[in-house]
Amino acid sequence: MHTDLAYARSMDAKDPLAGFRDHFVLADPGLVYLDGNSLGRLPKAAVGTAADLVSRQWGERLIRGWNEGWWQAPERVGAKIAALVGAQADEVIVADSTSVNLFKLVVAALRQQQGRSSIITDDLNFPSDLYILQGAVELLGGSHRLEVVASPDGIHGPVEELKAKLNRQAALLTLSHVVFKSGYLYDMAELTEAAHEAGALVLWDLSHAAGAVPVDLNGAGVDLAVGCCYKYLNGGPGAPAFLYVRRDLQEVLGNPLTGWWGQERPFDFGLAYRPVPGLRRFLTGTPPVVSLALIEPGVDLIQEAGMEALRAKSVRQTEYLVGLWEAVLEPLGFSLNSPRDEERRGSHVSLGHAEGLRIDLALINEMGVLPDFRYPDNIRLGIAPLYTSYEEIWVAVERLATIVRERYYEKYEGHVPVVT
Numbered sequence: 001m002h003t004d005l006a007y008a009r010s011m012d013a014k015d016p017l018a019g020f021r022d023h024f025v026l027a028d029p030g031l032v033y034l035d036g037n038s039l040g041r042l043p044k045a046a047v048g049t050a051a052d053l054v055s056r057q058w059g060e061r062l063i064r065g066w067n068e069g070w071w072q073a074p075e076r077v078g079a080k081i082a083a084l085v086g087a088q089a090d091e092v093i094v095a096d097s098t099s100v101n102l103f104k105l106v107v108a109a110l111r112q113q114q115g116r117s118s119i120i121t122d123d124l125n126f127p128s129d130l131y132i133l134q135g136a137v138e139l140l141g142g143s144h145r146l147e148v149v150a151s152p153d154g155i156h157g158p159v160e161e162l163k164a165k166l167n168r169q170a171a172l173l174t175l176s177h178v179v180f181k182s183g184y185l186y187d188m189a190e191l192t193e194a195a196h197e198a199g200a201l202v203l204w205d206l207s208h209a210a211g212a213v214p215v216d217l218n219g220a221g222v223d224l225a226v227g228c229c230y231k232y233l234n235g236g237p238g239a240p241a242f243l244y245v246r247r248d249l250q251e252v253l254g255n256p257l258t259g260w261w262g263q264e265r266p267f268d269f270g271l272a273y274r275p276v277p278g279l280r281r282f283l284t285g286t287p288p289v290v291s292l293a294l295i296e297p298g299v300d301l302i303q304e305a306g307m308e309a310l311r312a313k314s315v316r317q318t319e320y321l322v323g324l325w326e327a328v329l330e331p332l333g334f335s336l337n338s339p340r341d342e343e344r345r346g347s348h349v350s351l352g353h354a355e356g357l358r359i360d361l362a363l364i365n366e367m368g369v370l371p372d373f374r375y376p377d378n379i380r381l382g383i384a385p386l387y388t389s390y391e392e393i394w395v396a397v398e399r400l401a402t403i404v405r406e407r408y409y410e411k412y413e414g415h416v417p418v419v420t
């Protein structure tokens with residue numbers, strides 16, 4: 001294992017994707033940003049998009065903007081995301097937040113699966129996803145059973161235990177493709193097939209996967225998916241999310257949030273709801289046009305770099321980080337809270353430490369390194385291969401080691417900020 005800075009720099013020098021870093025705003029060149037899995041960096045092109053949208057389109061074009069691109073924006077941006085996740089252009093649309101999209105698709109799926117009562121997920125899933133499932137069960141009368149299968153170690157997905165739950169009562173299997181805390185990466189095709197054999201529908205949350213790992217929704221025969229645009233897709237804070245419905249299910253499933261944006265000919269202002277054919281029926285109300293437009297530049301950059309090349313770099317970088325952990329940080333009491341196997345790992349690495357939160361606070365406040373923290377002890381280091389450099393990874397590890405060696409964390413009280 002090479003633990004010296006010169007090696008990190010040599011890896012950056014021969015990185016075929018290194019040039020993509022220049023497409024992002026690097027306001028503070030000294031800042032080591034390892035949180036692209038929570039909020040992606042700002043693409044330079046998005047600054048121009050925002051100015052055009054606000055000053056010209058809104059300022060000058062006013063209401064005419066709706067007929068000059070705003071109306072189609074959910075589908076146009078959706079089609080670009082579709083190309084990144086192995087879907088047809090008319091199978092992905094941008095709308096609402098991930099949580100709201102999940103709610104719409106879960107209720108639609110459960111209504112379709114009459115006579116089947118169980119919803120299967122795991123305890124590694126994002127809590128909001130579980131809250132949405134609980135809300136959907138309550139809304140539908142409380143007769144569904146939510147099965148939250150426990151991970152054996154808090155890191156790896158309970159694959160065999162999930163499969164064992166897939167019986168004739170199984171209505172829906174829903175999981176995060178890449179788990180938010182440990183970064184565990186499910187084999188999408190394997191679990192989708194197992195669910196289909198039992199007659200269950202499958203819904204994947206791609207929030208930590210889209211733009212980070214190759215996803216092939218069509219190849220795996222996936223029914224439904226949702227995902228987030230402000231993480232690896234670099235769409236900006238609060239960017240609307242996306243949803244995917246397989247082509248042949250689009251006319252079969254109904255959106256429970258029946259609003260005018262899902263209506264056939266909404267400007268007829270008819271009083272009875274009649275869903276428009278295709279994916280637009282999963283829209284509800286007017287989208288946040290400005291925020292929606294800002295998704296496009298980030299997605300374009302990912303498309304240009306290519307998902308295979310991004311995955312190859314991401315694997316090299318997480319492997320490099322795991323190697324540094326073993327050589328430098330494990331002796332200082334850090335544990336690896338992510339899968340060791342690169343094939344089962346997404347694009348972030350979680351390191352645990354008994355003093356995790358205080359170390360995290362020292363890292364942010366004194367060391368110019370921004371990771372994030374996930375209860376109880378995870379310092380989560382996100383690798384966004386479009387702009388993360390090997391040098392940043394080296395610096396982060398070096399500073400983590402310094403904080404522990406010099407006991408810099410001791411002065412922190414463990415006061416928890418609202419957003420960690």
Ligand SMILES: *Cc1c(COP(=O)(O)O)cnc(C)c1O
Nearest residue numbers: 097098099126176180205207228
């Ligand atoms: C980030 C994330 C979300 C975000 O949900 P919002 O409704 O957009 O706040 C949802 N699910 C998972 C798995 C996530 O990682």
